[in-house]
Amino acid sequence: MADTTIHICVTCRAAEDPLEAEQGRAGARLHKAVADLAAARGAPVRVVGVECLSVCKRPCTVGFAAPGKWTYVYGDFPAETGADTILAGALLYAEAGDGLIPWKQRPDALKKGVVARTPPLAPASSPVPPLAEAAE
Amino acid sequence: MADTTIHICVTCRAAEDPLEAEQGRAGARLHKAVADLAAARGAPVRVVGVECLSVCKRPCTVGFAAPGKWTYVYGDFPAETGADTILAGALLYAEAGDGLIPWKQRPDALKKGVVARTPPLAPASSPVPPLAEAAE
Numbered sequence: 001m002a003d004t005t006i007h008i009c010v011t012c013r014a015a016e017d018p019l020e021a022e023q024g025r026a027g028a029r030l031h032k033a034v035a036d037l038a039a040a041r042g043a044p045v046r047v048v049g050v051e052c053l054s055v056c057k058r059p060c061t062v063g064f065a066a067p068g069k070w071t072y073v074y075g076d077f078p079a080e081t082g083a084d085t086i087l088a089g090a091l092l093y094a095e096a097g098d099g100l101i102p103w104k105q106r107p108d109a110l111k112k113g114v115v116a117r118t119p120p121l122a123p124a125s126s127p128v129p130p131l132a133e134a135a136e
Numbered sequence: 137m138a139d140t141t142i143h144i145c146v147t148c149r150a151a152e153d154p155l156e157a158e159q160g161r162a163g164a165r166l167h168k169a170v171a172d173l174a175a176a177r178g179a180p181v182r183v184v185g186v187e188c189l190s191v192c193k194r195p196c197t198v199g200f201a202a203p204g205k206w207t208y209v210y211g212d213f214p215a216e217t218g219a220d221t222i223l224a225g226a227l228l229y230a231e232a233g234d235g236l237i238p239w240k241q242r243p244d245a246l247k248k249g250v251v252a253r254t255p256p257l258a259p260a261s262s263p264v265p266p267l268a269e270a271a272e
Binding site for chain 2: 005007046048050052053054055061063065066067071072073114115116117118119121122
């Protein structure tokens, strides 16, 4: 499970945020909240700040990634209250061998907030990987 | 350059597509068009069909990915005319060491169609990768 990374866009800006002062932006606040929560709970995840996930219309944006798994990007997280849901979702992602959290287990914020997903890269020796199950 | 993969959502559906008959959906048609074009030109890319990139509101959706690079997801490609732009964009992506195509070189469809991007996974020994340049 320790290979799960939570990417958090630190440049995501809430409507009331000033254009300058990126350290105070919603994304930066969310990044700190998730990192603090993960540390306090000893969660086996890495929390990594990223300068722009290119989902600027749906702040705050985060992603889950791990070697060999599908990568997911989610938006619409509130900076002040999103950390719990994000960490819980990342732990479910960590438990899912391919990164696909079973639909019934997914928090509503992950069902509604999905922005995109991409499959793991196939080994170079495999020209066409098998199609995976459709997203739900 | 041969490690560049173009992911194409084969379940993307245009407004006029029937709900059934996935083989005839816009995404499947685009997948065939890009694969045929890449083969005809001997382009050093892999064209991989994917069942759902979870961007259902912006068909057709594609992604560029390669080991160690940023992964990009783009939407809004027309099935019948998108192949040329997608292949040209993928070749620019292949030439970009980190996957970031210089802004001035980006086709308009990639500027307007970006859905999300995610950074390459940092090595396990590096707890916090440096922040990369913000998307433009």
